[in-house]
Amino acid sequence: MSAFRVLITDYTWDDASRERAILEPLGAEVIEAPDGSEETLVALAPGVDAILTCFARVTERVIDAAGPGLAVVARYGVGVDNIAVAHAQARGVAVTRVPEYCVDEVAEHALALMLALERGLTVYDRDTRSGGAALRTGLGTRRIAGRTVGIIGAGRIGEALRTRVEALGMTALVYHPSRPDPERLRAVLGAADYVSLHLPLLPGTQGLVDADFLAAMRPDAFLINASRGPLVDTDALVAALRDGRIAGAGLDVTDPEDLPPEHPLRAEPRVIITPHTAFYSAESIASLAEQAAASVAAVLAGARPASLVPAVAEG
Secondary structure, eight states: OOSEEEEEOOOSSSOSHHHHHHHGGGTEEEEEOSSOOHHHHHHHOTTOSEEEESSSOBOHHHHHHHOTTOOEEEESSSOOTTBOHHHHHHTTOEEEOOTTTTHHHHHHHHHHHHHHHHHTHHHHHHHHHTTOOGGGGOOOOOOSTTOEEEEEOOSHHHHHHHHHHHHTTOEEEEEOTTSOOHHHHHHHHHHOSEEEEOOOOOTTTTTOBOHHHHHHSOTTOEEEEOSOGGGBOHHHHHHHHHTTSSSEEEESSOSSSSOOTTOHHHHOTTEEEOOSOTTOOHHHHHHHHHHHHHHHHHHHTTSOOSOBOOOOOOO
16 A cells, blocks of 8 residues: 555657656555546545646646645645645645746746847748748837846846846846835836736736726837746736837737637737746756655645745635
């Protein structure tokens, strides 16, 4: 009989061999869910000691279904907005994450979106493939050097982006949402050629990019979001694009995450959308799987994991 049972809800890589290599030597049985639906997880959760999750939602029902033996819910990633954190902690369940994960990858992806938008790469590509004369597309391309980037969020990824844009001869203006200063925010938005979001999704950050935020941006500025979709009020963004109040947007995340086929953002030529892939590289995936599994292994062994999520109040 296995000493522990670990439920993996979902992942986006080939297999869970790295996780198994860490957990099975502890005597853990690793169970992989066939899908990440709540009903499937509720059915599989009873009796598990740990849950590893990527994008699937670990709801209150899933946590309660696991029973009193559940010791840890570990997130493959930085944010924990898909986990009922307060509910888990109120039941004595540790919640862990991997805050060092994909710092370089997301910073590089945000920079790539900026460059692609400014250089008009997707527009030129479409025009050339359709037989058009690309130079007659008439984009207002500007030199990157000397431009200003407003970085909203001063964590690891925001800092990584700052070093990269400054290396390209750009100026970085950083806004710290943990120290709210509306005048400072307006100043950053009014000066920036590109506004890049690098924030967790929290009650205080959800919908941060609303009509007022977008109105404070310059009409020739681009919005970049490689963080969380609900940071942006999608209706306000669509309206700003239609009215020409911003130049365009580069989005690795959207709200909703899977845009309906007829959604206006899909048809907007000044928007680049990638499918929540900023986190990805061969190196980041290997590190992510190993660090998340190591956190589970630590809790099961009675040790303190590397990155516990701080306690939050339920309700």
